[in-house]
Amino acid sequence: MEIGAMIRECRHRTGTSQGDIELSTGIERANLSRIENGVTQPRIDTLQKILSAMGITLSEFFADDREAP
Numbered sequence: 001m002e003i004g005a006m007i008r009e010c011r012h013r014t015g016t017s018q019g020d021i022e023l024s025t026g027i028e029r030a031n032l033s034r035i036e037n038g039v040t041q042p043r044i045d046t047l048q049k050i051l052s053a054m055g056i057t058l059s060e061f062f063a064d065d066r067e068a069p
Helices: 003-014 018-025 029-036 044-054
Strands: none
Touching: 003 029, 003 044, 018 029, 018 044, 029 044
């Protein structure tokens, strides 16, 4: 699964909106949408900010035991 799709899956699972992430991180919804749709890949620091806004660590994000959508 692509990183953007994984972010979207986590966002839905945690009940976090793109607006919530924008308010928490300053990353605009348009940029988050481009990441989730695979148009662009986030830098590691951007990925960490997004995950932190959802209460997810990098190790949890990349763990193999995530539930399938």
